[in-house]
Amino acid sequence: MFLLENLTVARGNALMALNVTRTLKSGVVLLLEGPNGSGKTSFLRALAGLLKPASGKLDIPEFHWISAISVPPSVETPREYLAFHAALSGTIDTRKTDPFGVDTVLDTPFNRLSTGWRQRVKLTRLLQSQPPLWLLDEPSDGLDAKGMETLLSLIKSHTDSGGIAVIATHQPQLWPHAETMQFVGAA
Amino acid sequence: MSGVIFTRILSRMTRGRGLQMQALLFFVLALAAFVFGIGADPEQLETLMPGLVWAILVLAGLLGLPDLLEADAADGTLDDLLLSKISLPSVMAMKMAAHAAATTLPAALAALICTSAMSPDAFKYLPQLATGLALGAISFSAVGLLGAALTLGSRRAGTLLAVIVLPLGVPPLIFGAGAASAPLLGVSPVMPLSLLAAFTVAAITLAPFAAAAIVRMKVTTP
Amino acid sequence: MNLSYFANPAHFEKLAKVVLPLLSTLCIILLPVGLVDALIISPPDYQQGDAVRIMYVHVPSAWLSMAIYAACGIAAIIGIVWKHTLAELFLRAALPVGAAATALCLITGMLWGKPMWGTWWVWDARLTSVLVLMFIYIATIALLDAFDRPEQGGQAAAWMTVIGLVNLPIIKYSVEWWNTLHQPSSLSSLKRMMNPAMAGDMLRPLLVMTVGLTCLAAIIVILRLKAEMLARKKAVKGI
Numbered sequence: 001m002f003l004l005e006n007l008t009v010a011r012g013n014a015l016m017a018l019n020v021t022r023t024l025k026s027g028v029v030l031l032l033e034g035p036n037g038s039g040k041t042s043f044l045r046a047l048a049g050l051l052k053p054a055s056g057k058l059d060i061p062e063f064h065w066i067s068a069i070s071v072p073p074s075v076e077t078p079r080e081y082l083a084f085h086a087a088l089s090g091t092i093d094t095r096k097t098d099p100f101g102v103d104t105v106l107d108t109p110f111n112r113l114s115t116g117w118r119q120r121v122k123l124t125r126l127l128q129s130q131p132p133l134w135l136l137d138e139p140s141d142g143l144d145a146k147g148m149e150t151l152l153s154l155i156k157s158h159t160d161s162g163g164i165a166v167i168a169t170h171q172p173q174l175w176p177h178a179e180t181m182q183f184v185g186a187a
Numbered sequence: 188m189s190g191v192i193f194t195r196i197l198s199r200m201t202r203g204r205g206l207q208m209q210a211l212l213f214f215v216l217a218l219a220a221f222v223f224g225i226g227a228d229p230e231q232l233e234t235l236m237p238g239l240v241w242a243i244l245v246l247a248g249l250l251g252l253p254d255l256l257e258a259d260a261a262d263g264t265l266d267d268l269l270l271s272k273i274s275l276p277s278v279m280a281m282k283m284a285a286h287a288a289a290t291t292l293p294a295a296l297a298a299l300i301c302t303s304a305m306s307p308d309a310f311k312y313l314p315q316l317a318t319g320l321a322l323g324a325i326s327f328s329a330v331g332l333l334g335a336a337l338t339l340g341s342r343r344a345g346t347l348l349a350v351i352v353l354p355l356g357v358p359p360l361i362f363g364a365g366a367a368s369a370p371l372l373g374v375s376p377v378m379p380l381s382l383l384a385a386f387t388v389a390a391i392t393l394a395p396f397a398a399a400a401i402v403r404m405k406v407t408t409p
Numbered sequence: 410m411n412l413s414y415f416a417n418p419a420h421f422e423k424l425a426k427v428v429l430p431l432l433s434t435l436c437i438i439l440l441p442v443g444l445v446d447a448l449i450i451s452p453p454d455y456q457q458g459d460a461v462r463i464m465y466v467h468v469p470s471a472w473l474s475m476a477i478y479a480a481c482g483i484a485a486i487i488g489i490v491w492k493h494t495l496a497e498l499f500l501r502a503a504l505p506v507g508a509a510a511t512a513l514c515l516i517t518g519m520l521w522g523k524p525m526w527g528t529w530w531v532w533d534a535r536l537t538s539v540l541v542l543m544f545i546y547i548a549t550i551a552l553l554d555a556f557d558r559p560e561q562g563g564q565a566a567a568w569m570t571v572i573g574l575v576n577l578p579i580i581k582y583s584v585e586w587w588n589t590l591h592q593p594s595s596l597s598s599l600k601r602m603m604n605p606a607m608a609g610d611m612l613r614p615l616l617v618m619t620v621g622l623t624c625l626a627a628i629i630v631i632l633r634l635k636a637e638m639l640a641r642k643k644a645v646k647g648i
Contacts, residue, residue, distance in 0.1 A: 010409050012558055013644070042409075050266050052407045065270055069263035080195060087191035090272035333572060337565050341555035350551055351569065354544035355576055358583040365587065382586075386579065393575075400489075401568050405561065 002133065002164065007056035009039065009046045016042045016183070019056070024166075026132070027159045029175050032168040034183025040168035041068065041137055043183070047166060048135050063133035064126055068141065068168070071118040073111040078102055078121040081110070085125050095127045099150045115142040123151060126158075134158060134165040140174065148174070189273060189281070196278075197285040199258065206251050210290040213250060214297035217243045233306055237367030240298045241323065244363075245356050247294035248327035252348050255286055255335040256402065269406060275399035283332045283395060291324035291331075308370065315376045316367060322380075322387045323363040329390035330355045336398035339405050359386050418638055421495065425631055432624045432631075439621030446614035454611075460524040461611075467517035469619040470510045473626050474542060477507030478574070481549075485570035488563070497563030498641060500570065501553060502633035506626055508546040514539055534588035538581045545573040559644075 007020040016039025024030055032040040045051040047058065048065045071081065086093040100120035110118055119142040126134065134155070140148055152174060155165050172180065200206060221239050222232065259265040268278050298320050303310060334352040338344040362383035369376035447465035454461035481503050488496030518536050519529045530536070549569045556562040 012409070045266075048266075048270060050269060050407060051409055054409065065266065067263040067266060069261075072262045074199075076195075076199070080198075083191055084195040085267065087188040088267055088271035088273070090188065092188070337552060337569055337572075338555065340557075340561065341552070341565075342557070343555060347548075347551055347555055350544070351548045354541050354548060354580070355572065357541055358576070358579045361583040361587040379586075382583075397568070397572065401565070404564055404568075408560065408564065 002061055003057075003059045004047075005057040007046065007058055008054040009043050009051065010054045011039065011042045011051070014039075015054075017046075020181075022181075024164050024179075026162040026164055028164050029155065029159055029178035030164070030166045031172050031175055031178045031180045032166065032183060033170075033172050033180055038183035040183050043181075044135055044137055044166065044168050061133050062131035063135050064129075064131055066122060066125065066134070066136045066139060068137035070115060070142065071110055071122050073113070073118070075109045075111060077107050077109050078113075078124075079106040081121060082106075082124060082128070086128050089129050091129055093128055095124070097127060098124070099127070099154060100124050100147065116144055116147060119143055120147055123154075126154060130163075132163055134163065134167075136165060136167045138169060139167060140169065140171055189277065192271075192273065192278070193281045193285065196281050197288060200251060200254070200285050201289045206289040207293040210247055210250055210293040211297045213247055214243055214294045215301065217246065218301055233308075234368075234371060236302060236306055237371070238364050240302055240320075241360055241364035241367060244291070244294055244298055244320070244323055245327060245353065245360050248291045248324075248331050248356070249349055249352060250294075251286055251290040252331045252335050252352070253344050255282055255332065256339050257335075257344065260339060260406075265402070265406065269403065275403060276395040279332060279336075279395035279398040279402070280391075282335075282398075283328050283391065286331055287325050287328040291328045292321070295320035295324040302367075312370050312376070315370075315380060319363050319366045319376070319380055319383060322383050323359050326359040326383070326387040326390045327352075327356055329387070329394040330359075332394050332398045333401075336401040336405075339402060359383055359390075362386060418495070418642075421638070422635075425635060429628065429631060432628050436621060436624040436628060439617055439624065443614055443617035443621045447618055451610050451614045452608070457525065460521060463517050463521040464611075465614055465618045466622075467514060467521060468615060469622040470513040470517060471539065472619055473510035473622060474507060474514050474539065476623070477503055477510060477626065477630075478542065478546070478570075478577070481507060481570050482574035485567035485574075488567045489571065494560075494641070495638075497560065497567060498637040499630075499634060500549075500563060500566050501637050503630045504546060504550050504553065504566070504570075506629050506633070508543065508550060510626065511539060511543045511546055515543060532588070534585045537584045537588065541580050541584065542577065545569075545577070549573065559641075 002024050004020050004022045004024075007017065008015070009017040009020075020043075032043055034040055042051055046053045047060060048063065049060070050065075082093050082095075100123060102117075102121050102124050105113060105117060105121075110121075113121070123139060136155075139151055143151060155167075155175075159165060167175070167178075169175075172178070218239065221243070225231065225235060256265065259268065269275060271278070299313075299317055302316060303313065330352055331348075333355065334348045337351055338347045341347055362379045365379035366376040366383060369379060443465070448462055451462075451465075453459045481500055484496045484499040484503070487493055488500070515536070518539070522531055522536075523529055549566050552566045552569050553559075553562045556565065
């Protein structure tokens with residue numbers, strides 16, 4: 001469970017969210033909805049501590065942060081990428097399952113992988129450790145139907161075991177039972 | 188764990204671009220350009236050599252700076268580094284070390300080889316020369332890290348970097364070139380070398396903290 | 410009442426209303442008096458003749474180049490630690506004035522150098538330090554406008570100012586060391602001019618000019634600061 005108290009988020013001179021007070025109980029999916037540029041990403045970044053809120057308090061547990069920026073098509077391999085991200089969260093890559101099927105491409109450099117596959121590698125980071133909170137920015141971007149299904153079941157098993165997911169998305173229909181928060185655009 | 192992170196920082200800087208090779212090549216080409224400009228008179232070259240070598244080393248330090256932090260900012264890696272378990276100053280120290288390993292130290296190596304090849308007396312002073320160049324290389328990377336942090340997210344980072352880094356690099360340039368030309372003037376290089384060492388130590392201790400504060404402010408300020 | 414009292418724009422306005430007329434009065438009296446004294450009344454130097462009169466602009470501008478940088482350094486530290494917007498606006502207002510003073514110092518130095526040394530430019534330790542100070546001013550000012558959002562430029566410039574503040578004494582020391590290494594001092598006459606034991610007839614116009622030009626610089630900085638505050642207010646309201 002975590003708590004937002006009177007949280008106000010601004011970006012530049014634009015107000016993105018005003019006085020948000022909200023408690024999120026475990027097992028909940030919170031969707032951030034709204035048009036482009038309405039502040040979903042800014043709000044998510046504020047939750048992650050990557051953007052200083054204009055005012056208010058937030059009490060956030062450990063989390064996974066998956067941004068909307070796709071992995072660049074460099075000469076790096078998924079194996080190196082995953083090892084690096086495991087090291088950043090202070091562990092080594094001890095992932096036991098491979099729902100996205102990335103084990104088959106571990107040594108194929110990113111510049112030879114499609115956008116969808118690079119997205120799958122990025123989402124595989126979610127399996128490297130088990131923090132209670134997931135902050136996901138457009139996680140379904142570039143995924144095919146099967147990848148989408150995997151993502152949904154992954155999020156479901158996370159929330160079923162008491163985890164919380166906050167997702168900025170343009171596809172709210174994927175989570176019909178989720179709590180939502182609407183962003184209306186620059187106020 | 189930090190080993191994995193440092194390896195990735197270094198390989199992202201160099202791989203596919205051969206930055207070390209570029210730095211070596213830049214050094215040799217720039218030196219040749221200066222010699223073509225000055226003329227081939229060996230006596231004149233010998234007196235000018237220490238200064239030339241150090242001036243080119245400062246310029247070589249500018250290589251690799253535009254991408255040092257900007258590439259990470261562009262693909263979101265910088266956010267991940269900010270959120271990671273290791274502290275941001277340590278990350279910045281790794282960046283500084285990676286820049287030294289990829290550009291300034293290779294350029295310093297080229298400087299050492301060129302000086303030894305072109306000056307008959309250089310072998311006598313090889314230890315002092317090598318120490319000075321290594322210290323200088325590291326301090327130019329420290330100053331470069333500050334420049335990269337200050338210009339992160341700016342519109343015309345390239346020129347701006349040179350304008351910021353070159354004045355800040357004046358003290359190591361003066362002490363380093365002073366130490367290198369000391370034998371020619373018949374004085375001991377110990378004093379300029381120790382001044383250079385002092386500057387280097389101060390720079391590599393302070394620069395990562397300053398760069399971390401600047402980067403954190405840039406990323407998190409709304 | 411502490412420093413942050415004046416960080417409030419309304420309080421600053423009140424302060425400016427009192428200080429500006431005061432400074433202007435001082436300026437109107439001191440500058441003409443100082444100029445007449447410096448250019449006509451004060452005696453020519455027995456060695457340099459009338460060329461010495463350049464000093465009455467050169468030395469005050471040298472003082473201003475450093476004093477304004479020091480003021481910017483203090484503002485930058487305040488801006489970084491307490492995140493006052495006013496500190497950032499002060500940098501915007503004052504840095505170009507400091508750069509102008511530094512440029513004036515360099516130009517008058519060159520004009521003075523021509524009759525004294527026979528060339529416009531000599532790599533004298535003092536001139537070289539001022540040249541590096543000019544570079545640092547240019548770098549800091551370039552940072553101010555290098556970003557899409559002015560606040561970011563202000564913060565970057567604040568950090569650059571502090572880094573410069575730490576580095577400037579080291580640069581000054583290194584340049585002096587470099588200068589003695591490469592050329593033995595030939596500037597005893599210049600050194601004598603900087604001597605506090607200077608003749609009273611010369612010291613008087615120098616002091617008057619220094620105070621007068623400092624008042625002028627302060628007036629320009631305050632006016633620029635007011636303009637920056639208005640521009641920022643407009644930008645915030647515009648959205």
